Amino acid sequence: MTWRIISALVENKPGVLFRVSNMFRARGFNIESLSVGPTEEQNLSRITITINSDEHTTEQLVKQLKKIIDVVDVIKLPLDNSVYRELALMKLKAEEPTTRLEIMNLVNVFRGKVVDISKRSMMVEITGTPDKIDAFKALVEHYGIIQLARTGVCALPRGVVYE
Amino acid sequence: MVEMSGAKALIQALEREGVTAVFGMPGGANLPIYDELYSSNIRHILVRHEQSAAHMADGYARIKRKAGVCFATSGPGATNLVTGIATAYMDSSPIVAVTGQVPRAMIGKDAFQECDIVGICASITKYCFQPMHTAEVPEVVKKAFYIAESGRPGPVLIDVPKDVQQESADMVFPEIVKIRGYSPHIEPDVTQVAKVIDLLLTAERPIIMAGGGVHISGAFAELQALAEMLMIPVVTTFKGKGVFPENHPLSLGPIGMHGHAEANKLVTEADVLLAVGSRFSDRSVGRFDEFGRDMKIVHIDIDPAEIGKNKQVDVGIVGDVKVSLKIMLKMLTNRVIRKGEGEWENNQWLKHVREVKEYYRSMIKDHAREVTAMKAIKKLRELLPADAIVTTEVGQCQMWTSLHFDVISPGTFFSSTGLGTMGFGFPASIGAKVARPDVPVVDIAGDGSFNMTENSLAVSVLENIPVIVFLLNNYSLGMVAQWQRLFYNRRMIGVDLKGMPDFVKVAEAYGAQGIRAESMDELEKAIRTALRSDVTTVIDIPIDPEENVFPFMPPGKGLKDTIIAA
Ligand SMILES: Cc1ncc(C[n+]2csc(CCOP(=O)(O)OP(=O)(O)O)c2C)c(N)n1
Ligand SMILES: [Mg+2]
Numbered sequence: 001m002t003w004r005i006i007s008a009l010v011e012n013k014p015g016v017l018f019r020v021s022n023m024f025r026a027r028g029f030n031i032e033s034l035s036v037g038p039t040e041e042q043n044l045s046r047i048t049i050t051i052n053s054d055e056h057t058t059e060q061l062v063k064q065l066k067k068i069i070d071v072v073d074v075i076k077l078p079l080d081n082s083v084y085r086e087l088a089l090m091k092l093k094a095e096e097p098t099t100r101l102e103i104m105n106l107v108n109v110f111r112g113k114v115v116d117i118s119k120r121s122m123m124v125e126i127t128g129t130p131d132k133i134d135a136f137k138a139l140v141e142h143y144g145i146i147q148l149a150r151t152g153v154c155a156l157p158r159g160v161v162y163e
Numbered sequence: 164m165v166e167m168s169g170a171k172a173l174i175q176a177l178e179r180e181g182v183t184a185v186f187g188m189p190g191g192a193n194l195p196i197y198d199e200l201y202s203s204n205i206r207h208i209l210v211r212h213e214q215s216a217a218h219m220a221d222g223y224a225r226i227k228r229k230a231g232v233c234f235a236t237s238g239p240g241a242t243n244l245v246t247g248i249a250t251a252y253m254d255s256s257p258i259v260a261v262t263g264q265v266p267r268a269m270i271g272k273d274a275f276q277e278c279d280i281v282g283i284c285a286s287i288t289k290y291c292f293q294p295m296h297t298a299e300v301p302e303v304v305k306k307a308f309y310i311a312e313s314g315r316p317g318p319v320l321i322d323v324p325k326d327v328q329q330e331s332a333d334m335v336f337p338e339i340v341k342i343r344g345y346s347p348h349i350e351p352d353v354t355q356v357a358k359v360i361d362l363l364l365t366a367e368r369p370i371i372m373a374g375g376g377v378h379i380s381g382a383f384a385e386l387q388a389l390a391e392m393l394m395i396p397v398v399t400t401f402k403g404k405g406v407f408p409e410n411h412p413l414s415l416g417p418i419g420m421h422g423h424a425e426a427n428k429l430v431t432e433a434d435v436l437l438a439v440g441s442r443f444s445d446r447s448v449g450r451f452d453e454f455g456r457d458m459k460i461v462h463i464d465i466d467p468a469e470i471g472k473n474k475q476v477d478v479g480i481v482g483d484v485k486v487s488l489k490i491m492l493k494m495l496t497n498r499v500i501r502k503g504e505g506e507w508e509n510n511q512w513l514k515h516v517r518e519v520k521e522y523y524r525s526m527i528k529d530h531a532r533e534v535t536a537m538k539a540i541k542k543l544r545e546l547l548p549a550d551a552i553v554t555t556e557v558g559q560c561q562m563w564t565s566l567h568f569d570v571i572s573p574g575t576f577f578s579s580t581g582l583g584t585m586g587f588g589f590p591a592s593i594g595a596k597v598a599r600p601d602v603p604v605v606d607i608a609g610d611g612s613f614n615m616t617e618n619s620l621a622v623s624v625l626e627n628i629p630v631i632v633f634l635l636n637n638y639s640l641g642m643v644a645q646w647q648r649l650f651y652n653r654r655m656i657g658v659d660l661k662g663m664p665d666f667v668k669v670a671e672a673y674g675a676q677g678i679r680a681e682s683m684d685e686l687e688k689a690i691r692t693a694l695r696s697d698v699t700t701v702i703d704i705p706i707d708p709e710e711n712v713f714p715f716m717p718p719g720k721g722l723k724d725t726i727i728a729a
Contacts (some may be wrong), residue, residue: 001399011344015281015285018282019285022285022286023286024262033463056475059471060472061374063467063468063470063472064468066467067466067467067468068344069289069290069310069345070344071344072344073344135461
């Protein structure tokens with residue numbers, strides 16, 4: 001079992017995400033994260049999927065994805081030659097000034113940002129690989145995480161890969 | 164560019180696709196389409212249940228090898244199609260289902276007879292269209308046929324909002340369409356084909372496993388040429404039954420849960436298996452982990468997602484079966500001298516194949532009764548012309564057909580093999596008859612299954628589409644009863660049909676011909692009468708409710724665990 005990233009270019013029209021996610025459900029593929037957004041081409045969207053699976057299952061998933069008519073292209077991204085990032089927003093309990101300072105220090109080390117502060121909480125934004133976000137989360141967990149939202153991975157291969 | 168309504172454009176687009184018949188039922192949401200059908204030359208065949216419309220389109224498609232078309236209204240009309248669409252999907256049969264939908268502004272409002280048929284059908288169709296702009300209609304229809312018929316065929320749904328049917332727009336009818344996410348692989352990779360040839364030429368115990376893909380691509384002649392050139396025995400999957408003449412010396416018949424014993428045995432003994440157009444379904448190969456462990460497997464299929472799905476293979480070829488086999492034959496002619504009949508004596512494997520086949524054929528036992536399913540089916544074979552089309556319902560009737568009805572002319576047999584839909588055979592036989600009015604069409608039926616769609620008798624009689632229902636009547640849901648007898652300690656529940664209704668009277672009530680055949684004599688007469696008749700005939704053949712189907716590979720077991728007899 002290895003962590004993998006799959007990137008699919010799909011038609012940007014209603015129902016496509018449904019078809020893709022419905023296929024995962026119907027065929028019993030377990031997805032870790034999925035993110036969708038526009039691309040350089042106006043009528044194409046990119047779906048980035050991360051899964052934890054063996055080679056064979058990954059191959060099957062790619063083939064089943066390709067089989068969906070609105071899916072225009074599918075690639076497996078090489079982890080060592082791609083840039084991949086996730087964004088997380090975390091709302092942490094922070095009532096004491098010392099807690100706030102500690103959190104701000106950690107946020108700096110992780111090159112994150114404090115994006116909201118209220119009397120009893122702070123919201124921070126962390127961007128990076130999922131590992132990095134996990135690591136940050138582990139460090140701040142004991143303050144109390146009130147709410148957490150993650151985007152799922154978004155990724156591109158390095159250099160010019162496709163014509 | 165011509166201005167016309169969405170409904171008119173839809174009908175014109177169907178005409179341009181060469182559609183001559185549609186099976187369907189009107190309702191509020193597809194009335195504009197029906198109003199255009201009124202002034203079209205396309206024949207409308209009114210069904211009594213939309214499920215049957217889909218099965219008829221499916222049966223038509225399997226024989227014509229072109230998409231069959233069915234119509235239904237929104238809501239209940241559309242949901243009634245679902246079983247038929249799923250049946251076509253599992254058996255890769257091209258149908259184009261056109262449903263009416265509530266007007267655009269009403270979608271999502273839980274309007275009267277609204278249902279999200281596109282959502283419901285997502286996992287049982289190759290694609291679903293819901294044109295939201297009237298001008299899209301011609302292109303949508305063109306794409307629907309292209310998707311349904313090309314590559315690995317399958318059902319496509321077109322869900323047309325009522326106001327899109329009514330509204331007028333400037334229409335352009337495209338001659339060709341391109342879909343950037345869709346390009347079926349037709350041509351195989353020749354280096355892979357060369358590898359396969361090497362494997363086949365060095366194999367000691369080669370076997371061909373032919374599946375439904377051979378039927379779909381019409382590769383009957385190529386398959387036979389290959390088998391004969393290299394003298395390779397051929398088993399088929401159930402879906403592939405009849406893609407190779409079953410009276411051919413190299414034919415071993417279907418493998419699988421109710422395959423021939425010799426086929427199940429020999430397929431596990433091969434050292435090289437050439438699977439053509441088959442998906443290694445559990446019904447055919449039993450346990451995936453056990454099947455083919457000690458052999459090299461070559462798999463040719465048009466659907467890349469089938470290669471390695473159920474079974475890891477040694478060489479995978481993605482391509483149209485017919486095109487691939489043609490290329491293989493061409494490459495082979497440079498390398499081998501055609502092997503001949505003498506091979507039967509010189510070749511250890513073929514000798515063994517012949518012995519095993521003779522041994523198991525001699526083991527086939529029949530009940531002592533005068534009329535049994537086996538005898539009845541063999542009599543039918545004897546009296547039917549070779550080019551007659553045969554389909555089945557689901558259950559023991561289907562498995563007896565698989566075992567005892569030898570298909571002689573390739574491509575003349577089909578059945579609901581993937582979904583196993585009771586009630587499929589009769590409407591599908593009507594569809595097949597529409598596709599081939601010149602040959603007799605027979606549905607080998609069980610009483611339970613026939614009961615499900617017998618109302619298509621009205622269609623067959625009133626529309627003058629005569630078929631033969633060959634009803635093996637065991638007054639029970641025999642296949643389920645067999646499992647209860649064998650695996651549930653004879654705790655029989657929910658399987659007794661108590662001889663109701665009287666199917667002879669049912670046939671007569673619909674204006675069809677009903678004949679009961681209680682002896683072999685009566686049966687022979689009945690078959691002859693039916694073949695001469697120009698009205699649909701139901702031959703009701705009472706058989707023993709206790710009769711089991713053997714051989715039988717128990718569920719969850721492998722081919723080697725096939726039980727030969729009780
Ligand atoms: C629509 C549907 N419902 C239930 C089943 C489960 N099933 C499989 S075979 C069978 C019995 C079929 O009875 P009949 O048509 O009389 O055929 P027989 O086995 O008696 O020959 C049943 C209920 C099915 N295949 N399809
Ligand atoms: Mg029965």
